[in-house]
Amino acid sequence: MSIRAVDELVKEFKKMPGIGLKTAQRLSFYILRISEQEADKLARAIMQVKEKVRYCSICGNITESDPCQICTDSRRDSQTICVVEEPKDILVIEKTGEYRGTYHVLMGAISPLDGIGPENLKIDSLIERVKSKGVKEVILATNPNAEGEATATYLSRLLKPLGIKVYRIARGLPVGSELEYADEVTVTKALEGKLEM
Amino acid sequence: MSIRAVDELVKEFKKMPGIGLKTAQRLSFYILRISEQEADKLARAIMQVKEKVRYCSICGNITESDPCQICTDSRRDSQTICVVEEPKDILVIEKTGEYRGTYHVLMGAISPLDGIGPENLKIDSLIERVKSKGVKEVILATNPNAEGEATATYLSRLLKPLGIKVYRIARGLPVGSELEYADEVTVTKALEGKLEM
DSSP states (O other), rough: OOOOHHHHHHHHHHHHTTTOOHHHHHHHHHHHSSSSHHHHHHHHHHHHHHOEEEETTOOOOOSSSSSSSTTTTTTSSSEEEEEESHHHHHHHHHHTTTTOOOEEESOOBBGGGBBGGGSSSTTHHHHHHHHTTTOOEEEOOOSSSSSHHHHHHHHHHHHGGGTTTEEEOOOOOOOOOOOOOHHHHHHOOOOOOOOOO | OOOHHHHHHHHHTTEEEEEEEHHHHHHHHHHHSSSSHHHHHHHHHHHHHHHHEEETTOOEEEEEESOOOHOOOTSSSSEEEEEEOOOHHHHHHHHHOOOOOOEEESSSSOOOGGGGGGGGTTTTTHHHHHTTTTTTTTEEEEOOOHHHHHHHHHHHHHHGTTOOEEOOOOOSOOOTTOOGGGGGHHHHHHHHOOOOO
C-alpha cells in the first residue's frame, strides 16, 4: 500500500534536520489525524515565515521590518557589536537579558572542508559598519568549535588594526556541570580565563 | 527579539508529537533557510494529504480512492481479515510482503482509562463484514499491550460464535511495545506464529 500524497509528505518532512524516516512517518500520520483547519494553520505558518521574514540590511538578523527591532532600538548601544554565526544565536544571547549592544550575523563560519571561506561570509559589511559607524567594541561570539575559533581568529586580525576593542566570549565550564566530566580543552580554557574573586 | 511569524510557526511545530520547543525552533530556522519554492512544496504536501486522503469505506484504511487499493485488489484474499488499531499499522504489515488478505482498522483500542469503549471503535462494521462477505479467518493484530490484548479478547468473544477461525498474532513482538516500531522480521515471525484463539 502506498499513497502518493502521504509518501510525498513523508519525503518533505524527511528533508528537515534531525528528522528520519520513522519520525517523518509519525508526523505525516499526525497531519492525517488533525482537522483540515489545523493543517491549514501549519501550512500557512510555513508560508507566512517565507513571505514576511526578511534579513535585516544592517545586521543580518531575521526580521519582519527592515532594519530590525534591535538595530532601530535607540536604547541599544550601537557602538558595541556582538558577532554571531546564525540568526538563532541572537535568540540565545537575547534570552540572557544581559547584552545591550547590537549584533552582526556572519551567516556561517570559515570551514575549508565545506568550501566556506571568508568571502562567503558577511565580513565586508561588518568591517564597513565598524569603520563608518564609530563602533568601539566587537565581541566575537562565534561557536567555540574549530570553525568558530578559526573565524574569530580571522576576524580579530582584521578588526584590531582598526583601533577598536575586540573580545572573544569566555570558554570555560558550563554552569551546573561537573569538573569530572569536562574535556581537557575546556578545562584548559577555564584555567586560562580564571577570574580573581 | 520576537518575530511574530516565526513564533507562530514554532507554536505550530510544537503541537506535533515528539516535537519540543528546541526542535520546533530548529525546524522553524530550517524553514527560514530553505527557498520559497521548497517551503511551498512542504506546505502543499501538508494540504494535499488533507485534500486527497480519505478513509476506505470498507476497511478504514487511508486511501486516495474509495474503496482502497487493497480492498479492490482481486488477488487479495477477501475471506481473511487482519484487524489493526490504526492505518499506520497496515504499512508495517504490508512491508513484510507476507500477508495476502485484507484489513480492518478499528481506529483505536479499548481503553477504559481514556474513556474508549467498544462502542467508540469500528467493531460493528467488522462484524457486518464477517457476517455478510463470507469471511473465514480473522487475524487480530492489535498492539501487544494491555489495550490491544483487551481488544483482541473482546473481539475474539464476538467473532468465534460466528463459526470462523480467529487468530491472534504471535507474541514474537516484545510485550509492552507498539506495532508501529517493530521491525519487518519480527512482524513476519508474528504472522507465521499466529495462534488460534
